[in-house]
Amino acid sequence: MYILGIESTCDETAAAVVQDGKTVVSNVIATSVQEQALYGGVVPEIASRRHAEYISGVVDKALEDAGLTIGEVDGVAVTFAPGLIGAVLVGVNYAKGLAYAAGKPLIPVHHLRGHIAANYLTHPDLQPPFLCLVASGGHSHIVMVEDWCRYRVLGRTVDDAAGEAFDKVARTLGLPYPGGPSVAAAAKQGDPHAYKLPTPHVEGKYNVSFSGLKTAVINEVHNAQQKGQTVSVPDMAASFQERIAQILAKKLLAAGADTGAKTIALAGGVAANGRLRQLVNDGAQKLGARVVLPELKYCGDNGAMIAAQGYYELKNGNVAGWDLNGLPTLPIDYQ
Numbered sequence: 001m002y003i004l005g006i007e008s009t010c011d012e013t014a015a016a017v018v019q020d021g022k023t024v025v026s027n028v029i030a031t032s033v034q035e036q037a038l039y040g041g042v043v044p045e046i047a048s049r050r051h052a053e054y055i056s057g058v059v060d061k062a063l064e065d066a067g068l069t070i071g072e073v074d075g076v077a078v079t080f081a082p083g084l085i086g087a088v089l090v091g092v093n094y095a096k097g098l099a100y101a102a103g104k105p106l107i108p109v110h111h112l113r114g115h116i117a118a119n120y121l122t123h124p125d126l127q128p129p130f131l132c133l134v135a136s137g138g139h140s141h142i143v144m145v146e147d148w149c150r151y152r153v154l155g156r157t158v159d160d161a162a163g164e165a166f167d168k169v170a171r172t173l174g175l176p177y178p179g180g181p182s183v184a185a186a187a188k189q190g191d192p193h194a195y196k197l198p199t200p201h202v203e204g205k206y207n208v209s210f211s212g213l214k215t216a217v218i219n220e221v222h223n224a225q226q227k228g229q230t231v232s233v234p235d236m237a238a239s240f241q242e243r244i245a246q247i248l249a250k251k252l253l254a255a256g257a258d259t260g261a262k263t264i265a266l267a268g269g270v271a272a273n274g275r276l277r278q279l280v281n282d283g284a285q286k287l288g289a290r291v292v293l294p295e296l297k298y299c300g301d302n303g304a305m306i307a308a309q310g311y312y313e314l315k316n317g318n319v320a321g322w323d324l325n326g327l328p329t330l331p332i333d334y335q
């Protein structure tokens, strides 16, 4: 079964064809990230406009690369929530028109469910149940994936998302957007023990909090400036990356130990972080759990992960009406 997946929740306009929820047949991404970098973050209006310009070319190319016509796919999956609403609506409306005209089922996919499904592309034998940390620019969740379309949220951030913290710290250090890759690159040259950064206290055993950590970095930078000094960007990048990766890995592994999870996975843009991958890999091995990491190219936003999850949503009977609307927020365990 071939599913066409369409994604447009942030700054990537993406489409892909995936066979049976596991095999990527084509994967096309256009991005406005270089343009957004000029402003130090995503400007929603620019994102929406670029989606509107790129989407038909991206979808056509995904079908062409797959060697299929729209008549030959079995469903059109689209991210309908959560995301920048103007951006989401471009994908939703395009998918609606395409599916309606071709007489195909329209499959609504939750963005974070898509991120989790990126793991099925890299590990075709992976099956629920498994424990997953989903960390992106907008969300940080520790989730038990109980079944293909059933989730139990064990913990979440009480303030900033992990990716957002990377982006804000990058901006404070004068590093370019998106912050995750630029902080990780700077950290390679730095000493992770150079600056003592706090582990913010948070209620809830598996919850995380990053705003105190981010503020600690900002304060260090300002204090140094007031004394006419500068912080070492590589050392601060390395210290911050070490602290945030330790916090995320510790909470995920605690949830893994308490639930006796046999498989522990990562998902979302922040899952590309090398230090986080290493800590989770080492910790999960100590627990005797299998570690599942998505390939780097499927960590960030892409259409293949939406097509993969779309396959399971369709099998689960989750087909949208022609009145499908986009939503800026929606819990991953929505009914």
Ligand code: KG4
Binding pocket: 010, 115, 135, 136, 137, 138, 139, 162, 163, 164, 166, 167, 178, 179, 180, 181, 184, 268, 269, 270, 271, 272, 273, 274, 299, 300, 301
């Ligand atoms: O999942 P994603 O591509 O888009 C959202 O759904 O938000 O995640 C983007 C986030 C950004 O905040 C970006 O800075 C972060 O993922 N990110 C990283 C890395 N690559 C991307 N964070 C840490 N380390 C990385 N290597």
Ligand code: ZN
Binding pocket: 111, 115, 136, 137, 268, 269, 300, 301
């Ligand atoms: Zn995402």
